[in-house]
Amino acid sequence: MNTYAPEEVERKWQRIWEEKGSFHVEADPKRPKYYVLEMFPYPSGRIHMGHVRNYSIGDVVARFKRMEGYNVLHPMGWDAFGMPAENAAIKHGVHPAAWTFENIDTMRVQLKRLGYSYDWRRELATCHPGYYVHEQKFFLDFLKRGLAYRKKSPQNWCETCHTVLANEQVIEGCCWRCDNKVVQKDLEQWFLRITAYADELLDDLKKLEGGWPERVLTMQRNWIGKSVGAQIDFPLERPTASGVTSITVFSTRQDTVFGATFMSLAAEHPLVAELIADSPEKDTVLAFAAKVRDMDRIVRTAEDMEKEGVFTGAYCINPVTGARMPIHVANFVLMGYGTGAVMAVPAHDQRDFEYAKKYGLPMKVVITPKDETLDVASLTEAYTDPGVLVDSGEFTGMDNEAAKERIADFLEAKDMGRRSVNYRLRDWNVSRQRYWGAPIPVIYCPKCGVVPVPESDLPVLLPREVKTRPDGRSPLPETPDFVNTTCPVCGEAARRETDTFDTFFESSWYFARYASARQTDRPFDPEEVGYWLPVDQYIGGIEHAILHLLYSRFFVKALRDDGYVAFDEPFTNLLTQGMVIKDGSKMSKSKGNVVDPDVMIKRYGADTVRLFALFAAPPEKDLDWSDTGIDGAARFLSRLWRLVRDELSGMLTAALPCEAFSDADLTALPPVFKELRRREHLLAHKAGSDIRERFQFNTAIAAAMETVNFLFANVEALRREPKGARVVSSAVATVLTVLSPMAPHICEELWEAMGHADSLAGRPWPAHDPKALLTDEVEVVIQVNGKLRGKIDVARDAARDDVERLALSEPNVARHLTGKTIRKVVVIPGKLVNVVAG
Template sequence: MEKVTDRYDPQSVEVKWQRIWEEQGTFHSETDAALPKYYVLEMFPYPSGRIHIGHARVYSIGDAVARLKRMQGFNVLHPMGWDAFGLPAENAAIKHGVHPAKWTMENIDTMRTQLQRMGYSLDWRREVTTCLPEYYRWEQLFFLKFLEQGLAYRHKAAQNWCESCNTVLANEQVENGLCWRCDTKVEQKELTQWFLRITKYAEELLQDLNGLEGGWPERVVSMQRNWIGKSIGAEIEFALEEPAEDATQSIRVFTTRQDTVCGATFMSLAAEHPLVEELIAGSSREAEVRAFCDKVRNMDKMVRGAEDLEKEGVFTGRYCLNPFTGRKMPIWVANFVLMGYGTGAVMAVPAHDQRDFEFARKYDLEVLPVIIPEGRTMDGATMTEARPEPGLLVDSGPFTGMDNEAAKVAVADHLEAHGLGRRAINYRLRDWNISRQRYWGAPIPVMYCESCGVVPEKEENLPVILPLDLQVRPDGRSPLPDAQDFVQTTCHLCGGPARRETDTMDTFVESSWYFLRYTAPWEDGKPFRAEDLAYWCPVDQYIGGVGHAILHLLYARFWVKALRDLGYVAMDEPFKALLAQGMVLKDGAKMSKSKGNVVSPDEMTQRYGADAVRLFLLFAAPAERDLDWSDSGIEGAQRFTHRLWRLVTDLAPDLTAVAPCSASAQDAQAAKVPEAVTLRRKEHATVVKVAGDIADRFQFNTAISAVMELVNTMYQVKDVLRTTDAGKKMLSSAVASTLVVLSPVTPHLCEEMWQLVGHADLLSHQSWPAHDPQALIQDEVTIVVQVDGKVRSKMTVAADASGEQVQREALASENIQKHISGREVAKMVFVPGKLLNIVTRK
């Protein structure tokens, strides 16, 4: 073969192979029940303008897995699409004076080109775009089905409102009291909104996390558990002292400490509790209480729930009665009580709860201990802090003397027997508010008729299309309410005039089911095909940032369970395994335009080549950790690609197109040099390590390091081996293995060199090499010999040499004798196959 000496040109090589892969449909996948499937999916991007280096990292991770799994014989589904609705596009459109649709579709075209230039093995035939009617028509259908089943409902309540975005936010979209998108302080606003009843699935969402342990990161599972927030306790009714005949008669509380009920001395209500207005109406305290409530409602909920919050409250002037003691309990509104937990009412037991204790001391309320650790005494008047520890009940009527855990059961029994309450389970999780008062989103398919009320759209009329001839408003308010052609419609029940819902769906609705649509995106008559869903789902490996640990993942899990109960899918969970990759930083900081530290994938690809960028992103840090971008690091990655190119082009005249791992032990013996055995062992060990590191552990950095070591070995032995036919066969086999196992990381370079050494078929179609276990067995090993922790020698011994043999040979060495001369050997520490440390004393 003619020797190739040209310098490697990544630009021409990469474009060449991308064109060939596209022309041949190399990465197209079809449902085939005869083949084992593997569905690998990266979270789809928002079309914000251009891909950033974080995108390049996550898709490089997913692509390496997809390519390796294909080689391992799996039928791989690796699709791509666009999370195309939402506030960022609308806000960008306002800023730039263009329509959100135009902005979005132009960005998609740009980002698609960028991703294709990176050479990712995606099946672009399956591309979905969530802002297109052919996509969102199906989520409108799901909404109607949810409405039929009571999973969707309309409700008026105080909502999280972002003044800047002009829309409500779900609880999960409020971070430290601020809008998750724009960091504007979130306020409370009374609105009627559409909700999805995710709380119906709270227990299943919690229990099914057990089956995800091991496949999902422990911290993500923990975050979901905490967000669902299950508490086991009791609901207790506290009768109002003087209720009006036609008004509320009691306050219901949820508590996990029903054993302390006899120590409840006052009642605390959340500022948002609906009973507050009823209690203060027409009273002398009305203005004072209402002003306090207004102030507290707009406080950051995280601050309100913090342990170190200064406790504040206001007395309503009303009382309730302790159902066990008959005690009159003053009813207060307290800043630390949240409507989002329990019932929004707390029976305050200051002797045994620190927040209640601090509040009681501030407002001179009674502290009454009712649980005393055995052998202790407790005086409420002199206590300096609450005592929540277990003990025996005192001053608790028939429960006095009981262990407090036994008392929890007895109190619950008493509640239920006497109609005072019941055992209960509470969840922190609240129903999902999907109404958004913005334009760029999927229309909610209902109308409002004066005669018929809320009227769901007929299924055959779907999709309700978002009109694209409207202009976005500078202040972000939706133009839909003023779009008469959209709003005015006819009620299909009575034929009278009706108006369409002008709220649009939360964009998390689109991302809650897109992975299902990928299985048959060309299907026009239904959202999925049963045979495709049954074959491809669930997703085997999902990859994305930990920032979606609650929002997206929780909603997607709920959506799958709801669709299962509607008969659309036959699975319980959408994602079997999850990899939460780290961010890409620059100089230790998150990249942003304002900091001037943004790294452009386009620029890096143009300068170094896509393969070098991919290599650096996978090599510089473990996948789950943050990666600090380094110019020297990307240059090092480029140097390695050129080094491999030089090696293969130098050897090309001596190489033949053989299969990976095809050189046998007999071939190695025929070469009659120890370097042949060394190279074969390294070749087979690398094949094993790369497969395990990528497919099983996602340790791309150590996999790449192993390939680099194999390349180093070939450089060391090539001049000896290329002198004989047997040696050339050893090199040919090792080069083939190198190209195959590195191709998931640097596919263009490896395809080009695969062709260069004479292979006629695509490298992308090759099977993963089958290693020879015997090749991994070493006859000899190198032992590092230390004296008092310092390396003094290295020695080669038989792989099965005993510790005694190694010690004898080491002590017989002149070099070691020189370093222990005049000293006594105190002990010797032997690590088989690696190390001997001789410890001395004078």
């Protein structure tokens, strides 16, 4: 094969790798392991350039780590349940299962065509009963120890998708999947008590420092949102009809409680309905609450949002001052934080200040700067800086920070409140009112109540013989063969739970299943998972910083406490790759700027597409698609082919990368051979360092390109000296070995063309010789009285006196010494000459 034909080369080597099982791997306690994993794809039907970039990054890491001697696990599977498959199937009039598995077949072919080094024997699909049977068992374990529970509460509801959404799945008031407006709806739902692990999830972020991007760690810290303060009880002026006698607030500013002048409730607060039951303001409050409930949570807490509210007609009492406080419903108070009630201290909180100003509510100053007085009438904004307490009873005169502890003691002693820790994090709602998901293994019996499905009856199979509804509503509640069952406790007629698991339930543990993906009697083999886990390098998009990554961290801790695993964190290192953009925006069908990987592979070959995706930008940065760039990658690979198969073919032998040569061997050859050897070893050193330490694939590729350019520039001189054939062959072997993780097919083919009988897939990374990096000459900097005055090139082993003589004779140095007396010359061999003169 004299002409480079990418498709022919690539299919040949993909067939060889598959026949030889080149990337099959087994646990081997005698060898160091390395588990590299890219976030598995949703089987949408076609891969896109974002997939190509993500999986190409992972494949370079996997291939490189094999070359470094690691036992590498690199698996692939499918995040196969969820609304998108169901919606697409409804649109096309097919069953979600048929749609999903057809898409998996298509995408598997596409991924194999790119030559990724997966152990396909471990492939999994989360919609397979052999997978979700284990998560049903996990759920039952969680249920036994109270980690799973059911409650009725207001939920985020998507009218388009006909299902609830977790808080994390609501983006700026809209559904994360369909982008339509989310409303609130009261429903009985299943939850996982992720808040039970809030402190550990927060504290263990310290273990991930240095391995995870700081941006992701910050996002998780903020989402968990730990606040230390106090719960304070404000007695109601009149108890409600149901007997409620007080409103409890959570505040981190108990030092300002003496300045609380009114109470603000969230529109969703259950007490609102009771407070307005016989109030003239009832209709006004209900209309306002309905409007606010459906507002975007982020908008409601934005600093620049106009503060609005209504008076309920009810009052509570400030427990420390006895003041009568009107109770309002305000748009900036959320039920999802604290208790859904806020003691308003308008003189010391800007939101309360703006609200009080708008509605003419009272203010009271209780903190002032040291040695200063604040007048309420002169305030133009809330005073929120530290200071000294005033008009605060026995605490007057105290530093406000120190007073926090004293006031907390006081509240507890008087039974007015108690110290408390609050979290922004809320328990994970795992119920979904859709068909295409794993059934929740619970039965409802009129006599026995909520009954877990016995483990012996698992899996609860999702029925395939159903018709999906055009509006997206689940057909399960109207499927008698599924719903109707018998109670496993009393044997009476009962009904199954018809909600299915949130698809994030599946993706929260799949990485552990890969360790022993064909286990049937348990989710994974303890020895296998003990060897492979945790994942050493995880790769995926920043958009999963909270949802998937937080849920996975929680799941591992929960499984650990149930005895399944013995580690605390799922992913030791995390790389969040940038997006692929074109014409200044992310590729999307709606923008009409999508580049089809299949078209690119057919035109250029998989190696070119991979090389461009890796060379165009560092992995953490966005990659700007460029037709010129991919053309350049194609030209480079064609040039590499010509170099090996044409320009140097007559002198290439099966030399090893960075082969050792004696000084005598190199001295007998023209200088270009020694320079080639230096560049070869520099390539092995630099490319290895760039990949290993920084994932800078682009600079590693650039270093290989420079070596290829040097070979081309000196090809005539190299060919004139047949005795240097092994030096040239070694350099070419090193180029192919270094490039093989990025462009594996062409490198394998050229490696074979050099006469090698083995495969590059099993070769070690070239070991550079530090001595080979040294040049015959070094650059020495010359200073006169500490100031740079010149530079000279001298022999590396030049004598001190010779270096000093050459330095003093350098024209610019000599000029700066004119008329001066040399008092001292300091020579640092190979680096510096400093002349002290006066």
